[in-house]
Each structure stands twice: as structure tokens, then as C-alpha cells.
Amino acid sequence: MATREHTSATAHDRGPATDITVEALRGRALELRRLMMRMAAGKGEGYIAQGLGIADALAVVYFRELRHDPGNPAWPDRDRFVLSTGHYSIALYAALTLSEVLSAEELDSFGLNGSRLPLSTFEELEGVEVTGGSLGHGAGQAVGMALGLRLDGRDARVILEVSDGELQEGSTWEAAMAASSFRLDNLIALVDCNGIQADGPMVLDLEPVADKWRSFGWDVEEVDGNDLTAIVTAFDRLRSRDGRPKAIVLRTSPGKGVPTIEARERAHFVRVGDDEWDALKAELEETHA
Ligand SMILES: Cc1ncc(C[n+]2csc(CCOP(=O)(O)OP(=O)(O)O)c2C)c(N)n1
Ligand SMILES: [Mg+2]
DSSP: OOOOOOOOTTOOOOOOOTTOOHHHHHHHHHHHHHHHHHHHTTSSEESHHHHHHHHHHHHHIIIIIOOOOTTOTTOTTSOEEEEOOGGGHHHHHHHHHHTTSSOGGGGGGTTSTTOSSOSSOOTTSTTOOSOOSSTTOHHHHHHHHHHHHHHTTOOOOEEEEEETGGGGSHHHHHHHHHHHHTTOTTEEEEEEEOSEETTEEOSSOOOSHHHHHHHTTOEEEEEETTOHHHHHHHHHHTOOOSSOOEEEEEEOOTTTTOHHHHTOSOOTTEEOOGGGHHHHHHHHHHHHO
8 A cells, every 4th residue: 555644634535526427437538548558659568458448447436436636645535446457557557647646748658667657566656555466466455455444434445456367366255255254345346357367368267257256245236347337337336335345347358449459369468569559549549439
């Protein structure tokens, strides 16, 4: 968790902004994708497909759901967004930039030696709640945060992103079991089922994913993770504080919004030539239009 201490009385509440329209969210998701393309361009290879896939969900998280104060990222009463998959960092940096925690200029250093924006997340960076890289740890940390917030009497929520690959790690299910035992209804997990893990499709049979979470005592919705209306509806349905932790199973498409990347068979660590980026950026604009 970020360690900067702030107790500023001027920290303000920036959400949940449930009156934002789906059309406005669509614009935010496009902005997120543009920022990610800017970061990825010219780097040769990277995790752009995951970022494009989760962009719609992150637009909802950052511009509709999260109560935070961009001017004071360590505000103790903030909602926490825990990105368990550190290699999705490109998506988090884009969200932090669009919500004015990071500057757009800094994005150009993404992935370079000495940058504050490495390929996998570090919690030293403002707005980044946990260090990523070693998969299977975000869920446990999110459970600890949600429990800690409740013990501290804070009304904040924890929104956790966890991947389908991480559903093959026992630690994720230990956390899921703990969350329902502790009745953590201030925790909401976004389960990004993008259908890939590293170099190919899922190794183990994970289905039925939603029913597995239900059997662990969670209140669950399952949606097309690139359908903004469906994501918003799921968040609204899961807002009640009824003692159960919440989960939204997101069926996302890696590379969403850029058909050439979507069509790549090996989407996990996509290789893109320097000469391809202009065409890919044009595809993003055409798809959105
Ligand atoms: C504990 C752990 N084991 C293995 C890896 C290597 N690794 C990096 S990304 C990845 C794929 C995991 O699948 P998923 O989280 O679904 O990611 P996606 O392929 O969808 O990006 C793996 C195995 C890791 N980072 N951490
Ligand atoms: Mg995956």
C-alpha cells in the first residue's frame, strides 16, 4: 500500500459519480486506450492487449466508482483499487494519468530504464496500492485492506482486479474464503477472464467461474467485460452492504478496440513493429467512431 501519510482535512470526495453517462464513460475508455497506445508504441513488445481488454472496466472504476482524491492519492478514506496483475501496469498508469495523479509527459518513459513506470507495478508510485509481478497475491492483500478499513471504522471500499490465470493459484481461493468468512461487503473483485494465460489459452478448466465464486459465499455478476452498460449495471446491482463480498466476472477480449491486436493469437506479450503503430492507432479511432 502507498505509504505517504496524509490527513488533510481538505481531501475531497470524487465519487462514486453514478450520474456519469455511459457515453461519457465510452469517451474515458477511448482516452485510456489512446494513452496505452502512446505508452506501448515503439517498445517492440508488451502487455498492450491486456490493457485494451480491461480499459472499459477501468473507465467505470476510475470515473464512476472509485472515491478518491487525485490531489492526495494517500487519503486514508479513499477507496482502494488493487491491481493484482502487475503486468497490466499500462492500464493502471493510463487510469492514473486520466484521473490526474500522473502527468501525461511521464508516460513516455514507460518501461524504460530508470523510469518510475516499469512494466510491472511498484507501490512506491503514487496511486499504486500494491507491488505486482508475482501473481496470486492481490486478492489476499485486498482482503487485508478491506478488513483493516472496517476495523478502522472507515467507509471505504476495495476494488480488486484478479485474472483468470490467478484462479489457478490456491492463494486466490484462500483469500476468497477469508473474505466471505469476514463478511467483507466492502470488497468487490473484478475477475478478468480474458481467456489467456501467458502464451496460450487457459491450462486448467476454470468453469463455471461465477458459480465457483458463489460457492465461496460471494454475490456475483457475470458480464461482457467490454460492454460498459453491463459493467455499470453489475456495479449497481452489487452496491448493497449485505455481508457478502461482491464479484463481477468480466469476459474481456485482449486487444479490444484494435482489431489487429485482437486477432493476434499470441496476445499475452504482443510483438508490434515500429512501423505498425500509426495504423494501429488509426484502427482504434475507426473502431470507436
Ligand atoms: C507467481 C507467478 N507465476 C508465474 C508468473 C509468470 N507469468 C507472468 S504473466 C503470466 C500469465 C498469467 O495469466 P493471467 O494472469 O491470466 O495473465 P494474461 O496472460 O491474461 O495476461 C505468468 C504465468 C508470475 N508473474 N507470477
Ligand atoms: Mg488471463
